[in-house]
Amino acid sequence: MNFLQFMFTKTFWVQMLLAVLLVVVLCFGYLYWLDWHTNHGQQITVPDLSRKSLSEADEILEELDLRRHIIDSASFNPDFPPRSVIEQNPKAGLFVKENRQIYIKLNPSDYGKVLVPNVVFKTKRQAIPTLEALGFKIGDITYKQNIAKDMVLEIKHKGENLESGTQLRKASVIDLVLGDGTREGQEYEEESQDIEDENIDVEAVEDDA
Structure with missing residues (x-):
């Protein structure tokens, strides 16, 4: 029996149907695994960590199944408590998936x-x-x-x-x-000059008299 003849047998169509069913099952199985692996449809609102201490931020993120990573500290900002969160990424209010890493910057303890x-x-x-x-x-x-x-x-x-x-x-x-723009002895010289000028004025008045 050649292949062309085999195509019209019941055995061929049964095998084809089983093969199609297997492909469909594998496709659905892969999509289900992908959905589970990527937490498709799951949304966690990023909390506002601003002004929180590191321990407070860790506690909040742990409750939400989120992770944190500290990047280089920012310049000291006196408007924020020392060693508190001064910046975060993603921003508060955005939606992320479980186990997402939140990058934070901490305020140094003081000015450098x-x-x-x-x-x-x-x-x-x-x-x-x-x-x-x-x-x-x-x-x-x-x-x-x-x-x-x-x-x-x-x-x-x-x-x-x-x-x-x-x-x-x-x-x-x-x-x-x-x-102040003066040199040593300048005040004495200026006072002496003032006295000398006053004496000249007095002599001039006496001469006129």
Whole structure:
């Protein structure tokens, strides 16, 4: 019996029907497995972890069958508690599947330290923007006798003189001591000149009299 003749036998059609049924069963089985494996149709709302401590965030995510992964900490933000969640991805309110990983950034415990730049002998106009650009705050500005007016003579933090290269935390307050534009003995010379001018005025009045 050749193949053409076999195609018209009952045995052939029974085998074909079994083969089709097997393919259908395998297809449905694969789709069911895929649906189970990918949690198709399952939706979990991403919680808002903002301002939560790491332990609090872990507890919330564990209850929802979600995982977390800490990425590089952000710059210190004084508006958030130290070591709290400052940023997350995916955002709160989005829908994800079970076991999804949530990426979070933590607020550092404090400002990082920054090298104090050398601004001594710089002008006030140069020094203040330089310090502020690095995150420092300008505190008291005082003057001492020096012919270089508004030139930085000293920089201080909490009353202590600072050397360039010292490390301070961002947002630290730095006080400036500037030159007042006078030289030593200048006040005495000016007072002497004033007295001399007054004497000349008196003599001129007496001569007129």
